[in-house]
Amino acid sequence: MNTAILKVRKTGVEDRPGWIPPEITENWDTNPYSYQTEEELMPAGGLHAYLVTYFVEILRNFLESRGLMLLADTFMLYRDGQGVKQRIAPDLLLMPFGFPPPSAYNLDIEPPPRLVMEVTSPKSRLRDMKEKVFFYSGLEIPTYLVIDAVTSGAKLRERTGLHLWRKIQGSPEQIPPDAEGFLFLPEMGIKLKAEGHRLFFTDISSGEILHDTGELKKMILKERQQAEKERQRAEKERQRAEKEKQRAEYAEKKARDAHKQGEYSKAGETARRMLAKNYSLAEISEVTGLSVDEIMVLSEK
Numbered sequence: 001m002n003t004a005i006l007k008v009r010k011t012g013v014e015d016r017p018g019w020i021p022p023e024i025t026e027n028w029d030t031n032p033y034s035y036q037t038e039e040e041l042m043p044a045g046g047l048h049a050y051l052v053t054y055f056v057e058i059l060r061n062f063l064e065s066r067g068l069m070l071l072a073d074t075f076m077l078y079r080d081g082q083g084v085k086q087r088i089a090p091d092l093l094l095m096p097f098g099f100p101p102p103s104a105y106n107l108d109i110e111p112p113p114r115l116v117m118e119v120t121s122p123k124s125r126l127r128d129m130k131e132k133v134f135f136y137s138g139l140e141i142p143t144y145l146v147i148d149a150v151t152s153g154a155k156l157r158e159r160t161g162l163h164l165w166r167k168i169q170g171s172p173e174q175i176p177p178d179a180e181g182f183l184f185l186p187e188m189g190i191k192l193k194a195e196g197h198r199l200f201f202t203d204i205s206s207g208e209i210l211h212d213t214g215e216l217k218k219m220i221l222k223e224r225q226q227a228e229k230e231r232q233r234a235e236k237e238r239q240r241a242e243k244e245k246q247r248a249e250y251a252e253k254k255a256r257d258a259h260k261q262g263e264y265s266k267a268g269e270t271a272r273r274m275l276a277k278n279y280s281l282a283e284i285s286e287v288t289g290l291s292v293d294e295i296m297v298l299s300e301k
Contacts, residue, residue, distance in 0.1 A: 018084040032075045032087050032104045047150055048121040052091050055117070055147075058201055059188065062210055066189055069097045076105045076113070078139055090136075092117035094187060107139065114187045115143040122152045133165050137172040143187055144172065149197065160194040268298055275299050 019035055020028045029035070056072050063069055071093040080086050085108075093105055094115040105113065116136055118128040128146050136144045148161035164183045165172040177183050182191040186204065193200045201210040267288040274284045281292045288295075 015085060018080065018086045032077055047154055047156060048119055051119050051147070051149055055092060055119070058210055059190075062190070062201075062203070063094075063188060064097055067097050068094060068188065069101065070094060070117075071101060071105060074101070074103070074105060076107065076116075078107045088135075090116040091119045112140040112142075114141075115145065115185065116141055117145045117147065120146060120148045120150055122150065122154055125150075125152075129163065133172050137165070137167050140167075142167045143185070145183070145185070145192075147199070149199075156197050158197060160197050160199060162192060162194050162199075271295050271298050 016028070017030070017032070019032070021035055024035075052072050056070050059070060072091065073089060074093060075087040075089045076093060077085055077087050087104075093113045094117075095105065095110070095113055118124070118132060120128050125148065129148070133144060144165045146161075146163040148163065149157055151157055162177070162183055164175045164185075166175055167173075175183065177193070180193070181195075182193045182202070184191045184204065189204055190210070191202050191204050193202070202208065203210065267290050271284050271288045271290055271294075274287065275295070275298065279287075281295050284290070284295050285292055290298075
């Protein structure tokens with residue numbers, strides 16, 4: 001890999017990119033994705049590719065809300081010390097949001113990205129941790145993050161390593177985590193922490209942990225299940241209260257009926273005594289509250 005830094009911008013009719021094989025002397029393909037070597041190709045699958053995709057997914061919406069985006073598996077075009085155009089594909093590159101995303105990030109046109117990230121793989125770990133620190137700094141990229149998550153056997157590390165460098169006074173300096181184990185990335189508005197093999201991306205402003213689609217689905221499902229439990233509990237409480245109300249209303253009605261029956265019986269006795277004393281029906285009705293028909297029924301018994 002050519003690690004020469006960007007110093008000269010070469011212009012002219014014949015601006016031959018450095019990735020053109022020497023045996024091709026004319027009519028070369030100008031597409032930066034042509035003539036890729038095995039070393040340059042991003043892994044098509046496996047744990048490395050999964051992790052890169054995972055980081056894009058978990059950060060996508062958060063970054064878009066801030067006018068930012070991550071480019072993955074995308075060549076960054078730069079010029080080496082001799083002014084020859086070269087290419088390199090950081091695992092992740094932070095840039096202002098744009099749609100559609102560019103097919104390549106051209107430093108002849110665009111400013112250096114504020115941050116690049118590499119996820120180590122068995123073949124790239126040494127370059128990611130050593131050579132690229134100075135290489136990216138030479139391209140005037142101010143922040144470089146390495147996520148060391150894959151072992152030499154292409155397995156997930158028991159504890160993911162996080163390594164951050166910032167260009168300070170012209171040279172890259174490694175930044176240690178804070179007392180809580182967080183690395184701060186104000187370029188993205190997040191802080192990052194590793195616990196075992198798990199990574200936690202946290203919004204610096206709110207302290208809220210960012211979640212990927214799968215985690216969000218689990219959270220939404222859990223919230224829905226909790227809401228359903230609350231709904232069922234509320235329904236049971238409503239039914240219990242309704243039964244209590246019905247029991248109270250029945251007891252009250254029963255008491256009213258008993259009282260009414262008692263009052264009716266007393267009125268009946270008074271009416272019979274008044275009938276025996278030859279009081280008129282009107283007088284009896286006025287005293288007892290019984291109707292004339294009810295009094296007549298009593299008089300027939």
